[in-house]
Amino acid sequence: MSAVGEAERRRAPNPVRAHLEAIAAALSRALKPPMTLMYPDVVEELPEGYRGVIAYRYERCVGCGLCARICPARAIKMYKVPGDKRMRPGYDMTRCIFCGFCVDVCPVNALEHTKIHDKAYYELDSMVLDPVEWAEFSRRLIEEQSARSRSPNLVRAVFDEEVGLRYERLRRS
Amino acid sequence: MIDAVPLLERVLTPAVLAPLLYPGLATALVTVLLVIWLERKIAARVQMRVGPYYVAPRVHGALQLVADGMRFFFQEVIVPLTAGRGFLLAPALALAFTAAAFAVIPGGPGVVGFKTDYSLLVALAALSLTPPLVLLMGWASNNKFAVLGSAREALLTASYEPLLFMSALAAAVMYGTLDLVAAVEAQARLGVVGLALNPLAALLFFVAMMAATDRIPFDIVMGEQEIVHGPYTEYSGVAYGVVMGLDYVKLYALSLLYANLFLGGWLPFNDPLAGSLVLYVKALAVMAAAVFLRGVYGRLRLDHALDALWSKLFPLAVVSILVSALIAYYLGG
Numbered sequence: 001m002s003a004v005g006e007a008e009r010r011r012a013p014n015p016v017r018a019h020l021e022a023i024a025a026a027l028s029r030a031l032k033p034p035m036t037l038m039y040p041d042v043v044e045e046l047p048e049g050y051r052g053v054i055a056y057r058y059e060r061c062v063g064c065g066l067c068a069r070i071c072p073a074r075a076i077k078m079y080k081v082p083g084d085k086r087m088r089p090g091y092d093m094t095r096c097i098f099c100g101f102c103v104d105v106c107p108v109n110a111l112e113h114t115k116i117h118d119k120a121y122y123e124l125d126s127m128v129l130d131p132v133e134w135a136e137f138s139r140r141l142i143e144e145q146s147a148r149s150r151s152p153n154l155v156r157a158v159f160d161e162e163v164g165l166r167y168e169r170l171r172r173s
Numbered sequence: 174m175i176d177a178v179p180l181l182e183r184v185l186t187p188a189v190l191a192p193l194l195y196p197g198l199a200t201a202l203v204t205v206l207l208v209i210w211l212e213r214k215i216a217a218r219v220q221m222r223v224g225p226y227y228v229a230p231r232v233h234g235a236l237q238l239v240a241d242g243m244r245f246f247f248q249e250v251i252v253p254l255t256a257g258r259g260f261l262l263a264p265a266l267a268l269a270f271t272a273a274a275f276a277v278i279p280g281g282p283g284v285v286g287f288k289t290d291y292s293l294l295v296a297l298a299a300l301s302l303t304p305p306l307v308l309l310m311g312w313a314s315n316n317k318f319a320v321l322g323s324a325r326e327a328l329l330t331a332s333y334e335p336l337l338f339m340s341a342l343a344a345a346v347m348y349g350t351l352d353l354v355a356a357v358e359a360q361a362r363l364g365v366v367g368l369a370l371n372p373l374a375a376l377l378f379f380v381a382m383m384a385a386t387d388r389i390p391f392d393i394v395m396g397e398q399e400i401v402h403g404p405y406t407e408y409s410g411v412a413y414g415v416v417m418g419l420d421y422v423k424l425y426a427l428s429l430l431y432a433n434l435f436l437g438g439w440l441p442f443n444d445p446l447a448g449s450l451v452l453y454v455k456a457l458a459v460m461a462a463a464v465f466l467r468g469v470y471g472r473l474r475l476d477h478a479l480d481a482l483w484s485k486l487f488p489l490a491v492v493s494i495l496v497s498a499l500i501a502y503y504l505g506g
């Protein structure tokens with residue numbers, strides 16, 4: 001069929017055929033598995049280098065303040081800590097944009113990205129952490145992260161030509 | 174003291190029980206919940222989503238609609254200050270008329286509330302009383318969206334009702350009766366279901382049914398993205414539950430009609446229980462097909478719908494009656 005003829009056919013499809021084709025298309029889609037990530041029933045396996053909430057290790061930190069200097073969102077602020085002669089960074093989660101500059105700049109690897117970003121709070125104030133709180137919060141965060149990676153409901157995103165993204169369970173329950 | 178038993182016997186006649194229990198309102202309520210859930214599930218699957226889930230995940234969210242219904246019950250019914258007379262009366266009356274149709278629609282062999290030789294006519298007449306009440310809803314709401322929706326309902330009603338009646342007439346001519354029970358018996362006698370005898374009439378009835386119940390692609394009256402919710406815009410709480418459920422109850426009634434007219438009703442069973450069950454399942458299948466199309470089509474423009482209904486489908490309806498006449502002539506004579 002010539003290109004013109006083809007275009008003509010497209011412009012005026014046979015109505016019966018068009019209806020049948022539309023119905024068949026919907027049916028064939030309905031038979032495919034859904035592409036929904038059943039969050040929060042399942043835990044998605046996240047790639048290395050995922051930029052989640054920043055965790056801070058007090059014992060490694062040398063108090064250089066580079067992280068506070070580089071932070072573009074001014075999420076990190078240096079605080080005086082009683083009984084410590086150096087100032088230490090505190091963390092404001094309401095401001096952080098998870099850019100990772102602080103992680104990169106820290107000379108002693110006291111900062112790292114966790115794979116967790118889904119945290120909810122009742123009060124904004126509880127999202128602003130001083131150095132001691134941040135360290136404590138980070139300890140719990142890292143624990144939670146390893147608990148998640150051991151979850152029986154871990155799923156992994158696989159690329160599927162038919163539906164795009166699909167989530168597969170990593171462990172059989 | 175009045176003796177309760179004879180009184181009960183007099184009240185609890187099939188003519189009362191059929192519209193109230195089966196196939197009437199009680200069954201309709203369950204069916205509506207089931208069908209809306211099915212609709213949302215099917216539409217979700219077509220879009221490769223999961224659909225309602227977290228209310229009762231074990232049964233794939235089947236209780237979602239029960240939860241929704243409960244919410245409607247406990248929500249405040251707000252009647253706008255500017256609402257006119259009949260604002261709350263219209264939905265109640267519309268539901269009552271729809272329920273009246275169940276008095277004559279057989280729900281199975283011998284399961285019929287009120288025997289008449291004109292049950293098809295009575296059922297369609299009762300169902301066609303609802304559009305004027307939808308007009309009243311829009312008018313009483315006194316809101317521009319509601320009035321626009323009502324105007325659309327008026328135009329659409331004038332276009333699909335002829336089609337509905339013509340395709341029902343085609344079935345009636347084919348079986349030589351206006352009685353639904355006799356129609357099923359005629360299919361039993363012929364050994365073929367109406368769908369196979371006159372597929373054209375069956376298709377047209379289905380299309381008219383879709384239009385009558387505001388199913389996509391004929392959801393022009395509600396037109397959510399254009400006129401909020403059409404005539405139902407101002408309703409809230411349990412009144413909203415009624416107006417929203419109304420179209421589904423009507424869909425259920427028309428699906429029962431469809432199953433009786435074109436799918437052989439309760440055949441192949443003649444036992445009241447098995448027959449009723451088979452008929453119900455057939456009606457459910459018709460409803461599932463109707464709600465499945467939600468995932469297929471978009472909304473038609475009003476003028477396109479009117480054009481299609483009048484200039485394309487109406488002539489076909491005339492042809493379907495001729496086909497029926499021929500069938501009746503050859504099979505009956």
Ligand code: SF4
Pocket residue numbers: 054070071072073074075076095096097098099100101102103
């Ligand atoms: S990730 Fe970026 S925004 Fe967040 S604290 Fe570090 S430097 Fe600041």
Ligand code: SF4
Pocket residue numbers: 060061062063064065066067068088089105106107108109110111
């Ligand atoms: S850059 Fe690292 S070492 Fe320096 S203050 Fe920040 S966390 Fe501490």
